[in-house]
Amino acid sequence: MSAFDRPRFLRVFVAVFFVFLFAPIALVILFSFNSSRSLQQFDGFSMRWYETFFESESLRDSLIASIEIALVTMLIATVLGTMLAYGLVRARTRWSDTANVLMLVPLVTPEIVAGASALLLFTQVGLELSLTTIIVAHITFSISYVTVVVRARLAALGRQVEDASMDLGATRWQTFRLVTLPALWPAIIAAGLLCFALSFDDFVLSFFTTGESPQPLPVRIWTEIRFGVRPTINAIGSFMLVISILSIGLALLLPRLLGRRESGLKVLLGREAA
């Protein structure tokens, strides 16, 4: 029980907030099934905009490119970010505190700065813009997310279990592989899926580092929107939402399915109990 009564205006305020939060998204989803081009009037259910989306070869290529980028980003960023987290928490050097803070910088740097500087680097070393350049830019920005999530879990874990393993004669590497890593799995998986969702949805970094074709889906959406409101965008947007929700849903549920009691939300927010 809370100390004060639930003020009614606060309840109304929160209700109105949720309506405004979801109304535009609901509109996009609803009108993705509209049988006419109109965005003002719903003329009946149809799948025609989804058909337009999937029948267009170049849009299909873009979808595949987006998924490919997100998958590779997820894999590499998760490995690098997890290693970084382990090093940051367990290594004690003069620079530990500084490094722990500096690795947050990519998280708070506006994406346009990252995009422009990545573009400049690629041009300077003569790398042709392609899916690879997008992936490299995405990884750079995903590492920090992984590190933050995994680091919180590792700090909460304490070192007693690792010490016990060493006392029982395991080497450092065995301890890492057989004790530390299994305990970190929920956080690693959650962080990886978060990276997937972020990379799949990313527009700014991709926009600066994309080649001619295939371009990832968000870049295509940008081009389409500049031509005005088009019903196909509703279908693309709704479909992307499904993929994002799947990956975030997995990020929230998998830790539980792995037999841990804490919720995935807490793992992602890095606030679970030890």
Next chain:
Amino acid sequence: MNENRFATAFLVPGGLWLLVLFVVPVCLVLALSFGYTDDLGEAIYSTRLDNYERLVDPDYLPVLFRSVGFALAAVVLCLLIGYPVAYYIAVFGGRWKNVLIALVVLPFFVNYLIRTYAWIAMLGDDGLVNGVLDSSIRFINTPWAVIGGLVYGFLAFMILPIYAALDRMDPALIEAGKDLYGSPWETFRHVTWPHTFQGVLAGSVLVFLPAVGDFVAASLLGGPEEVMVGNLIQQQFQASDNWPFGAALTIAMMAFLLIWMSLYLRAAARETKEARA
């Protein structure tokens, strides 16, 4: 093997990656900001200050001020909307807490472009609202449309840290405030607000930083009068192809944002220290 050396080895791949692909590129941008473009449009590194002088040009200075103004307005609105919502969920959410906070986060996994586009579909000159009302109210291409787009885009960054701070707070403190005859308002002002101020600060910075650098909201929801620094940077690197000037704009923006970033990083440093202690 010594534990320290074993753990330090883990820092190498990620650290190198960030050094080569984050630190080096930003340094390149800094170096190019003193350069110029030659007659062929080629970007040349140099030691000129021309690009920075151009920043105070009456063509560009208002854009810089506008970006900060729009971003500040977005921060204030996010706080006014986000605090009550975070408060309600943390204090009155009960067993729905996790569901409600997940609902707050959910829309932010709809692509940012699609979310912005949804507002055009709704409020555009021939959008849903004008269609239903049979009116021709001008919502889009106004400063408030851009600020609204920024608020809708980054609101979760405000709500999450405030919610985390409220959630960490001991409810007994509010109880104590009430027992000591504090009114709800007094209790809020003297107990709840100070306890959540760090969260408010973190949220404000997390909204402000991406809002200043944003170019999507201004491109899609604003007209020529609502151009922000992000739009200028994007134009220099793409359409107008003046990379040195784009680099100077980027560096100027980053320098300004570093003040705010350091505020946030200092708070984060304190937290990691506490966590490790």
